[in-house]
Amino acid sequence: MSETLRKMSFEAIVIGGGGAGMRAALQLTESGLKTACITKVFPTRSHTVSAQGGITCAIASHDPNDDWRWHMYDTVKGSDYIGDQDAIEYMCSVGPQAVFELDHMGLPFSRFENGRIYQRPFGGQSKEFGEGGQAARTCAAADRTGHALLHALYQGNLKGGTTFLNEWYAVDLVENDDGDVVGVVAICIETGETVYIEAKATVLATGGAGRIYQSTTNAHINTGDGIGMALRMGLPAQDMEMWQFHPTGIAGAGTLVTEGCRGEGGYLINKDGERFMERYAPNAKDLAGRDVVARSMVMEILEGRGCGEKGDHVFLKLDHLGEEVLESRLPGICELSRTFAHADPVVEPIPVVPTCHYMMGGLPTNIGGQVLYPESESESRVVEGLYACGEVACVSVHGANRLGGNSLLDLVVFGRACGLQIEKSMSEGFESKAATQANLDKAMARLHKLNSSEGGESISAVREELQKIMQLYFGVFREGESMQKGLQLLRDLKSKIDNLHLRDKSGAFNTDRIEALELQNLFEVAFATAVAAEERKESRGAHARNDFTERDDENWLKHSIYYPQDERVGKRDVNFKPATLDAFPPKVRTY
Amino acid sequence: MLNVSVYRYHPEQDQKPYMQDFQVDTGGKDLMVLDVLFLLKEQDSTLTFRRSCREGVCGSDGMSINGVNGLACITPLSDCVKNGKLVLRPLPALPVIRDLVIDMDQFYQNYERIKPFLQNDKPAPAIERLQSPEERAKLDGLYECILCACCSTACPSFWWNPDKFVGPSGLLQAYRFLADSRDTATEERLAELDDPFSVFRCHGIMNCVNVCPKGLNPTKAIGHIRNMLLSRGT
Numbered sequence: 001m002s003e004t005l006r007k008m009s010f011e012a013i014v015i016g017g018g019g020a021g022m023r024a025a026l027q028l029t030e031s032g033l034k035t036a037c038i039t040k041v042f043p044t045r046s047h048t049v050s051a052q053g054g055i056t057c058a059i060a061s062h063d064p065n066d067d068w069r070w071h072m073y074d075t076v077k078g079s080d081y082i083g084d085q086d087a088i089e090y091m092c093s094v095g096p097q098a099v100f101e102l103d104h105m106g107l108p109f110s111r112f113e114n115g116r117i118y119q120r121p122f123g124g125q126s127k128e129f130g131e132g133g134q135a136a137r138t139c140a141a142a143d144r145t146g147h148a149l150l151h152a153l154y155q156g157n158l159k160g161g162t163t164f165l166n167e168w169y170a171v172d173l174v175e176n177d178d179g180d181v182v183g184v185v186a187i188c189i190e191t192g193e194t195v196y197i198e199a200k201a202t203v204l205a206t207g208g209a210g211r212i213y214q215s216t217t218n219a220h221i222n223t224g225d226g227i228g229m230a231l232r233m234g235l236p237a238q239d240m241e242m243w244q245f246h247p248t249g250i251a252g253a254g255t256l257v258t259e260g261c262r263g264e265g266g267y268l269i270n271k272d273g274e275r276f277m278e279r280y281a282p283n284a285k286d287l288a289g290r291d292v293v294a295r296s297m298v299m300e301i302l303e304g305r306g307c308g309e310k311g312d313h314v315f316l317k318l319d320h321l322g323e324e325v326l327e328s329r330l331p332g333i334c335e336l337s338r339t340f341a342h343a344d345p346v347v348e349p350i351p352v353v354p355t356c357h358y359m360m361g362g363l364p365t366n367i368g369g370q371v372l373y374p375e376s377e378s379e380s381r382v383v384e385g386l387y388a389c390g391e392v393a394c395v396s397v398h399g400a401n402r403l404g405g406n407s408l409l410d411l412v413v414f415g416r417a418c419g420l421q422i423e424k425s426m427s428e429g430f431e432s433k434a435a436t437q438a439n440l441d442k443a444m445a446r447l448h449k450l451n452s453s454e455g456g457e458s459i460s461a462v463r464e465e466l467q468k469i470m471q472l473y474f475g476v477f478r479e480g481e482s483m484q485k486g487l488q489l490l491r492d493l494k495s496k497i498d499n500l501h502l503r504d505k506s507g508a509f510n511t512d513r514i515e516a517l518e519l520q521n522l523f524e525v526a527f528a529t530a531v532a533a534e535e536r537k538e539s540r541g542a543h544a545r546n547d548f549t550e551r552d553d554e555n556w557l558k559h560s561i562y563y564p565q566d567e568r569v570g571k572r573d574v575n576f577k578p579a580t581l582d583a584f585p586p587k588v589r590t591y
Numbered sequence: 592m593l594n595v596s597v598y599r600y601h602p603e604q605d606q607k608p609y610m611q612d613f614q615v616d617t618g619g620k621d622l623m624v625l626d627v628l629f630l631l632k633e634q635d636s637t638l639t640f641r642r643s644c645r646e647g648v649c650g651s652d653g654m655s656i657n658g659v660n661g662l663a664c665i666t667p668l669s670d671c672v673k674n675g676k677l678v679l680r681p682l683p684a685l686p687v688i689r690d691l692v693i694d695m696d697q698f699y700q701n702y703e704r705i706k707p708f709l710q711n712d713k714p715a716p717a718i719e720r721l722q723s724p725e726e727r728a729k730l731d732g733l734y735e736c737i738l739c740a741c742c743s744t745a746c747p748s749f750w751w752n753p754d755k756f757v758g759p760s761g762l763l764q765a766y767r768f769l770a771d772s773r774d775t776a777t778e779e780r781l782a783e784l785d786d787p788f789s790v791f792r793c794h795g796i797m798n799c800v801n802v803c804p805k806g807l808n809p810t811k812a813i814g815h816i817r818n819m820l821l822s823r824g825t
Contacts, residue, residue, distance in 0.1 A: 045649040103719035106709030108734045115721030155708035219644040255646045339665050460633050504637040508602050509689040512636045
């Protein structure tokens with residue numbers, strides 16, 4: 001089927017209006033390139049808004065002697081050594097500048113007495129390369145840092161004059177005859193019109209995909225649209241088995257309770273009132289890596305020391321901090337807990353359980369955000385015209401486990417870096433071939449099929465089935481046989497995904513259509529996760545296997561690469577060549 | 592069973608809006624209104640509403656819930672259901688696009704009008720601009736706005752003059768920058784607001800305060816702006 005689409009042309013487009021997308025858009029707009037930010041929700045509704053505790057960065061406010069190299073060490077260790085050290089070095093060293101820019105943009109950071117930005121301790125932080133005790137490196141605006149950051153970035157973009165296409169949904173990337181990305185097919189949600197948005201540079205900043213799980217801290221909009229689009233184009237995804245389960249989601253509701261609670265002195269207790277993290281992580285205790293804390297909590301529950309009637313959660317105790325600290329440092333948490341847990345943290349503990357939170361994997365990129373196609377373990381080529389930053393990207397600064405507060409830093413540092421790289425490419429005269437009608441027809445194929453569906457599966461029922469499979473077979477603890485079963489269930493589900501029934505065929509604000517398209521993206525992400533998880537036969541970071549309980553550096557000190565064409569998993573070398581210091585060699589990871 | 596009456600309007604299909612009745616099995620649980628909407632969407636996938644974070648921070652799902660503006664995701668049934676009935680309508684005063692989805696352009700324009708970004712005429716330092724905890728405390732109760740439009744669409748002054756009166760949300764943000772020790776554009780900001788409509792159409796009836804899902808107080812912020820305008824000597 002062929003039709004002529006209206007075309008809009010830009011030099012650069014950014015798909016996604018969260019932290020990474022808006023930081024990239026700001027950089028591009030300021031550079032004078034004709035740029036549009038395409039976002040399926042009004043920018044301040046993006047999921048960055050839900051980030052709470054802060055942005056980790058060695059701005060040397062709490063400790064004047066703080067050093068970005070210590071932050072780098074912590075991040076490398078936190079990643080269980082499969083974070084790329086050149087990228088981590090870049091993030092930690094450029095970070096302070098990116099954070100100061102946010103302050104200049106107006107972000108209302110909390111303050112110390114001397115007027116500098118307030119920093120709190122977070123998990124996995126140390127001084128002196130792990131030898132100097134707990135650091136306090138997370139810059140915070142109370143416990144609403146994501147909200148403050150997202151609004152400041154939107155405000156910065158308003159000031160800069162960025163063009164926004166708000167409530168537009170990107171369907172699929174357009175690939176020209178050379179295999180370059182030359183824009184995207186997108187739907188204007190309000191009218192239902194489908195448009196080809198042409199661009200020489202397309203930035204994917206579509207965020208995560210936590211909605212593949214039944215229980216998640218993620219917003220409903222986190223459906224992995226960028227990963228879905230890239231996989232359908234045949235591009236590989238990296239480390240997709242690495243999903244972070246945040247230790248403290250509110251039991252039942254899934255809403256996030258910031259690690260900053262433990263940073264401020266809160267701690268976890270089991271049904272006996274025991275501070276059990278002292279057993280699992282004698283030094284860092286409740287501020288060990290998130291993967292370590294999440295596993296410890298599940299162990300407590302499995303061993304019958306969980307709280308509540310069903311013993312299916314533990315408690316986060318905060319009341320000893322006193323009302324004043326809670327209301328000034330953690331006001332949002334008090335509000336969330338009262339609303340969703342019916343528990344007032346001032347007087348009683350919050351019921352919490354590990355909850356899917358963050359996708360460490362994503363599209364492999366270089367530091368400039370250019371999407372890479374790994375051709376062998378050591379060689380990659382750049383996919384011309386395509387960039388990625390933020391959670392959708394795997395640059396990789398988080399490796400097998402992200403440290404708290406590093407996602408917001410990732411957003412601003414690499415959103416900015418993406419913009420800088422595009423500016424450079426454009427000034428060097430980058431050109432790409434125009435898309436042909438055949439190229440556009442290919443990008444329209446999925447939408448056409450859905451629009452012509454006469455019958456088939458219920459969107460909400462299939463989504464629920466997918467989420468249950470992922471929750472059951474690819475959770476905090478994993479095991480080969482059960483993952484194979486889960487994988488088979490996903491293969492069976494594929495026919496339903498290809499046979500969704502779009503009941504509502506109308507144009508205006510058709511959320512039925514958007515949800516169907518999102519569900520197909522969720523499936524792409526889930527399937528890549530499942531294949532990669534089954535393949536990585538070791539335990540590392542967030543990937544914990546009952547049948548391979550040890551880390552296997554000999555075989556798996558590697559990124560996994562999922563190739564969608566043949567559903568195969570390959571390996572890719574981890575970068576151990578930072579530019580200005582010696583690499584941190586893998587060590588046994590204890591807290 | 593809960594009786595739910597929902598405002599329906601599809602611009603391509605309906606001459607005029609109508610109310611549609613549903614029955615929902617809540618399983619006896621005190622669900623949030625948003626959860627009820629999900630159950631309704633399972634019954635009728637054409638039902639249209641915005642949602643994102645489902646925890647009251649993104650501001651997507653502002654709507655009129657049994658006549659009171661609020662966020663569907665943090666409004667439990669126990670707080671709003673009367674006589675076993677729940678009536679859901681779009682936020683008032685702005686055009687409806689479809690069902691519970693409104694066209695928020697006017698609301699956003701009023702936000703943009705107050706130049707909602709930090710302005711400072713001095714070159715930025717190499718680090719952050721210093722701000723004491725006391726100065727920073729002045730921003731509490733202001734910066735937390737989520738732009739959900741519950742307040743402005745509850746305000747009669749906004750209903751009558753949406754293009755001239757900035758409205759409680761926009762004015763709360765205007766004061767957020769007036770109150771920021773890092774901002775130096777105070778005079779320009781006040782000059783922009785100094786007319787009979789922009790600020791002074793607020794009659795202090797505090798509908799905005801009553802409905803704000805974040806517990807903010809736009810009326811108080813508007814009072815501060817009034818004082819600043821008056822002491823500016825006009």
